[in-house]
Amino acid sequence: MLLLTLILVFLAAALLYAVLVWNHDYWRKRGVPGPKPQLLCGNYPNMFAMRRHAIYDLTDIYRQYKHKYDAVGIFGSRTPQLLVLNPQLARRVLVSNFSNFHDNELSKTVDERSDFIFANNPLTLTGEKWKSRRADVTPGLTLGRVKTVYPVTKKVCQKLSEWVERQLRLGSPEGINAKHMSLCFTSETVTDCVLGLSAESFSDKPTPILANTKDLFNQPLTFVLFFMLTSTFPSLSNLLKLRFIPLKVERFFLDLMASAVEARRAQQSAGGEHFERSDFLDYILQLGERQQLDNRQLLAYSMTFLLDGFETTATVLAHMLLNLGRNARAQELLREEIRAHLQDGFVDFDKLNNLPYLDACLQETIRLFPPAFTSNKLCTESIELPNRDGPNFVVEKGTTVVIPHYSFMVDEEFFPDPQSFQPERFMEPDAVKTFRERGVYMGFGDGPRVCIGMRFATAQIKAAIVELISKFNVKINPKTRQDNQFDPVQFFITLHGGIWLDLEKL
Numbered sequence: 001m002l003l004l005t006l007i008l009v010f011l012a013a014a015l016l017y018a019v020l021v022w023n024h025d026y027w028r029k030r031g032v033p034g035p036k037p038q039l040l041c042g043n044y045p046n047m048f049a050m051r052r053h054a055i056y057d058l059t060d061i062y063r064q065y066k067h068k069y070d071a072v073g074i075f076g077s078r079t080p081q082l083l084v085l086n087p088q089l090a091r092r093v094l095v096s097n098f099s100n101f102h103d104n105e106l107s108k109t110v111d112e113r114s115d116f117i118f119a120n121n122p123l124t125l126t127g128e129k130w131k132s133r134r135a136d137v138t139p140g141l142t143l144g145r146v147k148t149v150y151p152v153t154k155k156v157c158q159k160l161s162e163w164v165e166r167q168l169r170l171g172s173p174e175g176i177n178a179k180h181m182s183l184c185f186t187s188e189t190v191t192d193c194v195l196g197l198s199a200e201s202f203s204d205k206p207t208p209i210l211a212n213t214k215d216l217f218n219q220p221l222t223f224v225l226f227f228m229l230t231s232t233f234p235s236l237s238n239l240l241k242l243r244f245i246p247l248k249v250e251r252f253f254l255d256l257m258a259s260a261v262e263a264r265r266a267q268q269s270a271g272g273e274h275f276e277r278s279d280f281l282d283y284i285l286q287l288g289e290r291q292q293l294d295n296r297q298l299l300a301y302s303m304t305f306l307l308d309g310f311e312t313t314a315t316v317l318a319h320m321l322l323n324l325g326r327n328a329r330a331q332e333l334l335r336e337e338i339r340a341h342l343q344d345g346f347v348d349f350d351k352l353n354n355l356p357y358l359d360a361c362l363q364e365t366i367r368l369f370p371p372a373f374t375s376n377k378l379c380t381e382s383i384e385l386p387n388r389d390g391p392n393f394v395v396e397k398g399t400t401v402v403i404p405h406y407s408f409m410v411d412e413e414f415f416p417d418p419q420s421f422q423p424e425r426f427m428e429p430d431a432v433k434t435f436r437e438r439g440v441y442m443g444f445g446d447g448p449r450v451c452i453g454m455r456f457a458t459a460q461i462k463a464a465i466v467e468l469i470s471k472f473n474v475k476i477n478p479k480t481r482q483d484n485q486f487d488p489v490q491f492f493i494t495l496h497g498g499i500w501l502d503l504e505k506l
């Protein structure tokens with residue numbers, strides 16, 4: 001009996017082992033070189049322990065193989081992924097061969113039943129549906145509309161500095177939490193610009209908007225578990241879909257959307273023909289009328305602006321303050337540039353987008369702390385690719401292709417002394433364009449799926465920086481670490497341990 005049990009246990013273990021390694025010769029069979037995968041973790045050794053952010057695992061592989069190959073085959077657990085090592089190949093995937101890679105890997109993890117709102121985001125939509133949704137929401141984010149809501153942004157900037165002054169009066173030895181402050185700022189601008197409502201983020205009694213947005217991104221463990229499970233057992237991803245937006249949060253925003261729509265319609269009828277605020281909500285409502293969308297669909301559209309806007313923008317703002325706080329000279333140069341263009345405490349909208357040093361500081365921040373550290377694409381049509389010192393190979397339909405933007409951006413071949421903050425890198429004429437065309441810096445992506453919120457995001461970040469740098473001296477509280485190590489478990493890239501600022505009124 002004991003023997004039988006032992007045999008059964010042994011057989012079960014052997015079977016599990018066979019299942020787990022069964023696919024590990026996928027790349028070898030196709031003539032694609034690459035590092036040996038480990039049991040369970042594949043080529044992400046820190047997947048379970050979460051000691052280190054996954055991008056460092058990819059960067060190690062990148063450094064090891066980049067001189068020999070354009071791409072290597074790796075495994076996320078058991079799932080084969082093609083890791084792109086040559087920036088020119090990255091550009092082919094995103095731009096010239098886009099028709100072979102037009103969907104995001106994220107599309108595999110959600111569907112309309114599990115997560116209606118997120119499944120309707122351009123990020124996760126696929127094929128023709130993506131194309132038409134992108135065409136629907138893009139006109140809502142033109143430079144003209146971003147300019148229309150600039151007065152709202154300016155109003156929020158004032159609230160921001162009043163809030164900082166209040167914090168300074170209260171005094172805290174820990175300094176100001178840059179991420180919290182930035183999230184207050186973006187949740188305020190985004191909800192006001194998109195829904196015409198105030199989140200009251202800077203008041204003593206913030207509306208639940210801020211808390212609900214924070215809840216969205218405070219669930220990294222669920223994500224990690226989900227990705228581990230579906231990459232170990234890929235067929236599970238047909239059954240198991242991710243709910244990125246918790247039901248409670250969805251309900252909250254649905255109610256909010258309904259009240260925003262109601263408020264706007266009341267304003268319109270009170271103002272008669274004269275009410276005019278050509279902002280995002282206005283655009284969404286017009287779109288809704290043309291396409292006869294209900295509130296839930298309207299919310300799905302608007303959530304594109306809300307969801308994709310809060311956290312990315314706040315992350316970049318917080319890290320830009322970190323970099324300026326650490327680099328007194330850059331901060332002083334920036335302050336001089338800003339002061340030369342200040343009128344009544346603000347920089348004119350058109351000027352805001354044309355301050356070279358301000359833009360260089362922003363780009364350099366995204367290079368060091370990119371919210372989108374990789375682009376994970378799906379091969380949508382098989383294609384044969386060359387591989388430098390190796391044979392040509394075929395990427396099969398359905399394969400995930402990983403573009404490790406961060407690995408390119410901290411490669412000293414492209415950016416000497418890569419970990420140091422040097423805005424001067426982006427001061428050459430057309431620097432951003434040149435780096436993008438070389439494939440080594442694509443802070444907002446590239447090709448047909450390039451970020452649609454770029455103008456909105458940069459205008460907000462720049463407005464907040466102008467406000468703070470012109471009124472305060474930014475220093476770093478000693479509680480903040482001195483290197484650029486990322487938090488291993490956060491969804492978006494963040495300095496491990498947080499960013500703590502000591503601000504001084506000028």
Ligand code: HEM
Nearest residue numbers: 122123305308309312313372375444445449451452453457
């Ligand atoms: C500084 C802040 C931001 C950064 C660094 C950023 C970066 C990016 C990047 C790199 C992509 C391409 C992803 C890929 O191809 O793998 C992307 C896509 C996207 N971004 Fe942003 N983004 C930012 C802010 C925003 C904002 C404020 C919005 C909305 C208002 C937004 C909406 C989107 C959407 C909808 C997509 C998907 C486009 C598509 O697949 O067609 N982003 N973003």
Ligand SMILES: *[C@@H]1O[C@H](CO)[C@@H](O)[C@H](O)[C@H]1NC(C)=O
Nearest residue numbers: 091092096097098099100383
């Ligand atoms: C992929 O892009 C390259 C140029 O980068 C081009 O020569 C080739 O024809 C493209 N292949 C397909 C299948 O579109």
